[in-house]
Amino acid sequence: MKTRAAVAWEAKKPLTIETIDLEGPKPGEVLVEVMATGICHTDAYTLSGLDSEGKFPAILGHEGAGIVREVGAGVTTLKPGDHVIPLYTPECRNCKSCLSRRTNLCTAIRATQGQGVMPDGTSRFRCDSTGASPGANTVYHYMGCSTFSNFTVLPEIALAKVREDAPFDKICYIGCGVTTGIGAVIYTAKVWPGANVVVFGLGGIGLNVLQGARMVGADKIIGVDINPDKRAMAEKFGMTHFINPNEVGSDKVVQAILDVTGGGADFSFDCTGNVNVMRQALECCHRGWGESIIIGVAEAGREISTRPFQLVTGRVWKGSAFGGARGRTDVPKIVDWYMEGKINIDDLITHTMPLEDINHGFDLMHEGKSIRSVVVY
Ligand code: NAD
Ligand code: AHE
Ligand code: ZN
Incomplete structure (x- = not known):
């Protein structure tokens, strides 16, 4: 399918809005329509070129919320229509780290995540408008999330299922800043x-x-x-x-x-x-x-x-x-705390904007004028 995304072509350059080719979910993966995403300082850090894992071109963004649109073979815990928050710290509940109960740093997919690809070693994103030869038009994932794309693909273990009455333009912030x-x-x-x-x-x-x-x-x-x-x-x-x-x-x-x-x-x-x-x-x-x-x-x-x-x-x-939080277990609870009025998110979201204005969100952060800017698709 085609999707709209803000692409970071190289370090220190503004993002540009592109029509991207997105491959559907492979086994164990899920297609998500991102409804809203925050802009975190870590996105700016990677865009600055000073992230040792920074890969370009990439679709940045890791603080999102959205709706499941399609599931790949073998996915059992999510279905189309479910509301979800992407997790840059997944929770497989099976690896040595998850089973230890001593850390939230699940290791199941960390290596490929840092390389900007899905667990099978390939990217689902391609940008054909570059004019590059076939095979040279790969666009990389970021922190396993890439929420600066309207549609994205994530592993099932990197999605927290959340209640459906929670507003996307607020709970996206739970995907990083609030929980952290x-x-x-x-x-x-x-x-x-x-x-x-x-x-x-x-x-x-x-x-x-x-x-x-x-x-x-x-x-x-x-x-x-x-x-x-x-x-x-x-x-x-x-x-x-x-x-x-x-x-x-x-x-x-x-x-x-x-x-x-x-x-x-x-x-x-x-x-x-x-x-x-x-x-x-x-x-x-x-x-x-x-x-x-x-x-x-x-x-x-x-x-x-x-x-x-x-x-x-x-x-x-x-x-x-990620605040030591176990994403699939703890994030739905934090969404409940917000919906019950126990935590304040609304006042921290100082700016909202369409994807076309995403570079303005980065400017506001660098100028110290915003707390959180949220892009609403
Ligand atoms: P931000 O830009 O919103 O806030 C940074 C604040 O630090 C600003 O208010 C700035 O004025 C202040 N500051 C800068 N230099 C300072 C100094 N020398 N002394 C005192 N204050 C100073 O950024 P953010 O989104 O809040 O992110 C903060 C940091 O946390 C970033 O480094 C980000 O990459 C990191 N982060 C880490 C995790 C994690 O899981 N460990 C998660 C999210 C963000
Ligand atoms: N690629 C970076 C790592 C940066 C980093 O420490 N990221 C935090 C999350 S920041 C979210 O805004 C994190 O979760 N770290 C644990 C991990 O496994 O990456 C670098 O500096 O190399
Ligand atoms: Zn962050």
């Missing part, structure tokens, strides 16, 4: 009531960490951002104290946090992807037990560092992917 932020608090860090929490980077992820911290009853919830315009929204989502490194001096941020918390944070979260900030996030943690969770994605080649003494004296450095 709230999940990092409840599944990865297991923040306890009364804990002091620090969040570095008050964007689409950090604001969800804030609302997760408020949900579990954290005490002080400190936000750190270089953009003072993020303050009002952060306060709405539970922030009790704000620190702007440009005002206090970036070398004084850690001390400022030690002062506010009376010795250090119980939990800190990096939602910037900046390795210098990650160091501050660790070092502002309380001696003996403070835990710092890295959520931000850093460019290829960047490394984190600290004095080992920081760890010897009890601070813990951890990371979190």
Whole structure:
């Protein structure tokens, strides 16, 4: 079939809207009509060319919601008409990782996903309008999702079935940002009531960490951002104290946090992807037990560092992917929380736009003017 998609032909270039050839689902795969997709900072990171797994041309996008239109042979858990959220972290329930119950990092299809292809090693996307010779017109999948295409194909294990009364233009955000932020608090860090929490980077992820911290009853919830315009929204989502490194001096941020918390944070979260900030996030943690969770994605080649003494004296450095959530199990529950009014998504979606304006969504993110832009097909 033909479908409309925003294609990333090469790094650092705007996306262009193309008519793409999409092959139908092979065994174990599902054809999904994407109804809405958010634009996450990770899409911009890959488009910047600094993602070591970035492949071009590709159809980016990994924060979507849609409807199953066709299922391939052997698919048993989904049928046409089902409402779904694509999962860049699938849940096969069969691999060593899934069976361990110790991680959400399912390994069933991770290798091919990183290569921009389906589990059989081939892409379902082709763009014949390039004029390239047959076979040279492959367009790659991205994070196994490619939600910047109106129709896409995913493995059955990479789809969470969700309730049908939930609005696509809001729950698409649960496909990454909401689950990543709230999940990092409840599944990865297991923040306890009364804990002091620090969040570095008050964007689409950090604001969800804030609302997760408020949900579990954290005490002080400190936000750190270089953009003072993020303050009002952060306060709405539970922030009790704000620190702007440009005002206090970036070398004084850690001390400022030690002062506010009376010795250090119980939990800190990096939602910037900046390795210098990650160091501050660790070092502002309380001696003996403070835990710092890295959520931000850093460019290829960047490394984190600290004095080992920081760890010897009890601070813990951890990371979190997709908030530690098991997609097929946890995502439908998070959709329920939204529908029951337990979490706020609406206020974080600051802009919606048609696919034709998707580059504007990236501009708004880079200018710090949006929290989440959502493309509605
Ligand atoms: P965003 O652009 O919406 O927000 C980033 C925020 O960080 C902005 O408010 C910006 O002003 C702030 N910031 C930048 N530099 C800073 C600094 N030096 N000190 C303090 N604040 C600073 O991005 P987002 O969509 O919220 O994504 C945040 C990060 O999380 C990205 O690196 C993204 O790739 C990553 N991410 C990771 C996962 C995961 O599963 N681990 C999931 C989604 C996103
Ligand atoms: N290809 C990147 C990996 C970037 C990364 O860490 N991605 C996160 C999700 S970001 C969503 O917005 C993740 O889930 N990581 C675990 C995994 O298996 O990729 C790189 O830097 O190489
Ligand atoms: Zn994302």
